Amino acid sequence: MNESIKRSSMLDWIGAGTALWFVFGAYIDARAHILVPELETFFTPWHFVFYSGGMAILGVTLVSTWLHYRSGFDKENVSLLTFWKAAPPGYGGVLPGGFIFFLSGIGDLLWHEAFGLEVGIEPLLSPTHLGLAIGGGMMILGPYRAAITSKVAGLQDQLDWPALISITMVFSMVVFFLQYAIPLAGGFAWVFTGETDHAQSFGAAKMVIHTSVLLGFLIHLDQQRWMLRRNMGLGMMLFHGALISLIMIGNQPSMVFWTFEGFSKLLAEGRIVLLSCLITGVIIDLSQRIVRQKGLSPYLAVVGGSWVSSMFFAVWILSDVEIGWGISGWMGVMTSTAILGWLAGLMVDQK
Numbered sequence: 001m002n003e004s005i006k007r008s009s010m011l012d013w014i015g016a017g018t019a020l021w022f023v024f025g026a027y028i029d030a031r032a033h034i035l036v037p038e039l040e041t042f043f044t045p046w047h048f049v050f051y052s053g054g055m056a057i058l059g060v061t062l063v064s065t066w067l068h069y070r071s072g073f074d075k076e077n078v079s080l081l082t083f084w085k086a087a088p089p090g091y092g093g094v095l096p097g098g099f100i101f102f103l104s105g106i107g108d109l110l111w112h113e114a115f116g117l118e119v120g121i122e123p124l125l126s127p128t129h130l131g132l133a134i135g136g137g138m139m140i141l142g143p144y145r146a147a148i149t150s151k152v153a154g155l156q157d158q159l160d161w162p163a164l165i166s167i168t169m170v171f172s173m174v175v176f177f178l179q180y181a182i183p184l185a186g187g188f189a190w191v192f193t194g195e196t197d198h199a200q201s202f203g204a205a206k207m208v209i210h211t212s213v214l215l216g217f218l219i220h221l222d223q224q225r226w227m228l229r230r231n232m233g234l235g236m237m238l239f240h241g242a243l244i245s246l247i248m249i250g251n252q253p254s255m256v257f258w259t260f261e262g263f264s265k266l267l268a269e270g271r272i273v274l275l276s277c278l279i280t281g282v283i284i285d286l287s288q289r290i291v292r293q294k295g296l297s298p299y300l301a302v303v304g305g306s307w308v309s310s311m312f313f314a315v316w317i318l319s320d321v322e323i324g325w326g327i328s329g330w331m332g333v334m335t336s337t338a339i340l341g342w343l344a345g346l347m348v349d350q351k
Helices: 009-035 045-070 080-085 094-115 127-140 142-152 161-176 188-193 197-223 232-245 260-290 296-318 327-348
Strands: none
Touching: 009 045, 009 127, 009 142, 009 161, 009 232, 045 080, 045 094, 045 127, 094 127, 127 161, 142 161, 161 197, 161 232, 188 197, 188 296, 197 296, 197 327, 232 260, 260 296, 296 327
16 A cells, blocks of 8 residues: 555545444344344345445545555556555555455355355354455454554554444454353343352353453553544444444334334344443543553453443443342452453553
């Protein structure tokens, strides 16, 4: 990729918007599979949203790359490599990612025709779906990698909003494929009632896994020496919570959520995860400014412990689920995730 090509703010915003479109499509497709398990066709409105989002990302990048190429970029050696090098800074991964996405999409269609649609957690483990995830992840990283390119060139030290949306979508995509291992999704009541040892052990494992993914992304941002702008932690977590809300199925679930009534029901379904994410987002922002200067370990410990604490608090205050965990259990899992954050900080902190 040519570092001399000027970075385009408009391209970054379009890239962030199409990334959100793409990941939103993945989550509403997951919602459809939960609510309509008898789906037996590849051609659904929700697949259309998902695949059109991917094609939009690729299309915008191809057009931008073509314009740079046409402007006189190294035309002496005409080849696919030359064209790829004309991609805007940070967007070089979108093109091979789009190729992987396209091949995986064709493979997914053939897979469904041969074996039918997946059921249960099979969609999260399907080889063709994992190929879509890899290709899609490479495509939605464009705005974030563009920001890294600018940072390396000394042109910025603060993370911008398109880059934040881009990396948040990657975070949400990883969590999407770990739906079976996150606590605040369908069946969360079973986790928090903790009626059996199996329920509590499974619930604790889910909380640790979801926390680990969040901490991993925060560690990456910290190691890149990004200075988050005000309310970026809150923005990241609310974007994430809004997507998770789509797979928190309530008593009267519906796929019609674009009407006022449908949106109200969707908001009611997702109120628990939204509150949990709101609390955690505020704590991330405050901890960045108050605790991080004391070291990475205390910062990650505060976030790790708070994330799980906010889950229990949101379930307690906003649902009729009776939390069956004893004080040793819920205090223990909060402490465990805080310790996890502390140890993770010790492993990577360079000070």
